Amino acid sequence: MTSEESHVVSEAESGTRIDKLLTTILPDVSRSQLQMWIKDGYVLVDGNQVKSNYKCEEAQMITWEVPEPATIEIEPENISLDIVYEDKDVIVVNKPRGMVVHPSAGHYAGTLVNALLYHCNDLSGINGEIRPGIVHRIDRDTSGLLMVAKHDQAHQKLAEQLQEKRVKRSYEAIVHGAIPHEYGTIDAPLGRDPKDRQKMGVITGGKPAITHFEVIERINNNYTHVKCVLETGRTHQIRVHMKYIGFPLVGDPKYGPRKTLKIDGQALHARELGFEHPTTNEWMHFEVEPPAIFNETLQKVKEFY
Template sequence: MDETESEPTRWQVEAEQNGERIDKLLSDALDGVSRTQIQQWIKDGHARVDGRNVKPNYKLSGGQVVDLAIPDPEPLDIAAENIPLDVVYEDGDVIVINKPRGLVVHPAPGHYSGTLVNALMHHCKDLSGINGVMRPGIVHRIDKDTSGLLMIAKNDQAHASLAEQLKEHSVTRKYVALVHGNLQHDHGTIDAPIGRDSYDRKLYTVTDKNSKHAVTHFAVLERFDGYTLVELKLETGRTHQIRVHLKFIGHPLVGDPSYGRSKGMTMDGQALHAQILGFTHPRTGERLEFEAPIPEDMADLLHRLRNL
């Protein structure tokens, strides 16, 4: 092949993984890489089972050996844009950004500009290529209308380390959120699987069908008349996880355009802020933790509630 590859990574298929699709096994093993990207690698022959090329839906048997040689990244062709960034921390391996509400994290078909990735391309040229040309450096995401902390990898070694920490649940991710209603308990855990909504494929819901395990821990910080300020700690990082879980327990986010309520307090985007982010530095092994203050629009909303 014309493309050059990295040295392959090898997995031995365990007995309990018998019958599992190869794209699912690799997706679970590489938490920071999209399943679509993994499927493309399999189609391009970068993943092999017992030395043979297979299709993304190939079902594995216990004892088989899976090799994945990640291809060298394509040259990045996303336009650099001079969009201001709130850089909380930066070194040769990692950048931590405090993302404002309203900023999309990465380009997508039909939306190639004005994103965090465009801003990062202007800020620095050395970003990891594991997630392809559309998502350089992006290890994890937060929604467009969620504010707060994100870690970005500057090289593939850092990306692999941070993605593994996410998979092992050793990354600290704490959010603060304002929800409708008064939670009955001061703290608790929402353990409910999440999958796509069968009625609207753009949304997600709690379901046992084609779902992924999802766990969110919560603790009440402050109570108001008809609203509650909570801290949320992610154990897993599924798409729209916090928003779906809070709707599931009957306390949707204030301002959530997809899962919230149309009546009562509102704001431009959901009242959800990724406040604390902690991880082990991929090169030095030092434990780092960062905190971003609640943004002004959400702070104003809390001030109004406190003075009712």
């Protein structure tokens, strides 16, 4: 079972059926699946079990837990992978834009994990059957480098490096606005946005989050091509931090402005990855160019904006 999530019913949401309301809060989960969760008691309103047709009232607290699929088998799928490096301990993969990293509600096929299971059978089991080998994640529409552990010992050592901030992760992004500073550091805690549980936000009492950025190029005073280096790795960290300082990512459907370029997801690419090899302790460094859609977007803002 995952950790509990919650949502406070707003005035605008009052009178909405709970199953319908949850489809807006959890867009990746089908309405029929949500109705099953409600029936099975995984969804509560003010601590009480209700039926799918229950109409919510303002200020009520909806809580839910997503049950781990107990019987689901994650099938290996013959999906092409861009393997940047591989040995008996670790795989470094260049994840394409649009691919979900591991199976979750609404995404049980076509993920990076499905592809990895077809590619090799020896993946670490620390994160369970749903996330074999996955040490860290990037968002579906973020492209770029990920390290994957082939066995538990490698997984533990790579996870320790992440926790101790010894892994180098740098990204390229295109953001709205002309950032006036050449360099900067955003040190702002992140947590679930209390007004919208689908989003993360800068909140008091959130988990520490630090992003360093460097301007690569300012474009026509309307956009900036920027490099971001993660010191921590919170969910949506770069996307939320750049919005927080007033420069949201181009194309970001969740945190960007309404009037942004239509590129089906944020212009964000995990370009660099560096870590100590979990067995040899050798420093490993990898770098991959952004995908064509990123470069096309960059060229587009230069020519037309």
